[in-house]
């Protein structure tokens with residue numbers, strides 16, 4: 301009997317390298333499970349890899365978005381341009397502060413906003429643009445950067461998918477000094493801490509503001525407070541720090557990041573080589589040379605839902621990322637027509653994509669997809 305190759309039943313999954321349990325065991329006995337020296341080392345490791353002066357680690361990608369918006373002063377009455385085709389977290393971070401999401405349409409080939417779709421969405425109240433780096437691909441807003449800056453509009457990237465990617469001819473995602481970048485390190489992301497995230501501040505003052513916001517508005521490190529009877533609270537604050545337990549996992553994952561990035565690129569290229577024979581199936585290009593792919597998404601000319609059901613019935617881990625946000629009840633007040641998003645949202649299908657898969661896994665998925673497409677034609 302033919303055996304099923306690894307990982308095809310899951311759309312996404314973390315990879316465990318082996319050192320994570322020992323790293324946790326080293327932290328556990330100390331009892332300091334909140335932010336601590338291991339978190340600081342993780343921040344330094346991230347800064348090193350991205351070649352940036354500083355990184356502020358937080359407890360999720362969602363927290364990173366909340367803090368970034370707050371740190372640059374986005375608040376009630378402001379508009380933030382965001383694509384509808386993203387995870388709810390991007391939009392919830394905007395609406396939570398009484399800010400309005402202004403949904404922008406996307407390029408059907410990249411599933412991300414473009415300079416033109418951003419310009420089309422601007423309003424007199426727009427204070428920030430939040431591009432989402434779908435699938436890990438960098439979004440280049442270079443052509444409208446000056447226009448945005450002249451209007452006092454900040455760029456806050458939702459780079460949850462894009463850790464390790466690079467802008468063609470430019471720096472790594474996160475290293476652009478004019479953009480405030482937010483990463484997610486949840487279990488299925490390119491880099492994981494179990495749960496976590498990070499913001500790449502653009503200057504020391506922004507780093508300090510973010511550190512204060514992430515931990516109750518208190519900036520003195522814990523050791524500096526030892527033996528004191530008081531501490532200073534300098535502003536609003538949350539409890540969004542990254543625990544040493546998560547940071548310990550992150551440090552092990554970071555050691556293996558180059559290897560994981562290579563596996564992801566290889567898997568994506570294997571799909572790229574195997575898919576072209578399929579009628580009515582179009583691979584969404586992630587620009588694999590510059591990107592560490594987070595997913596592998598195709599667009600189907602017809603009957604996406606039926607193909608999805610057939611593959612699920614064969615225990616193939618397909619998924620749809622994402623149901624658009626502008627048609628969700630929670631975001632009805634900000635609905636606007638987005639023709640490309642609406643068309644593409646009915647066509648996209650995410651194929652199983654994670655580092656435990658092999659070339660055989662990819663071929664197995666493609667063969668099942670070919671059958672499903674043929675049977676629904």
Ligand SMILES: Cc1ncc(COP(=O)(O)O)c(C=O)c1O
Pocket residue numbers: 360361362363386387389390432458460461484485486496497
């Ligand atoms: C595009 C996007 N933005 C934000 C997030 C939120 O990240 P987290 O799950 O770490 O809060 C995610 C992750 O699920 C995401 O995919």
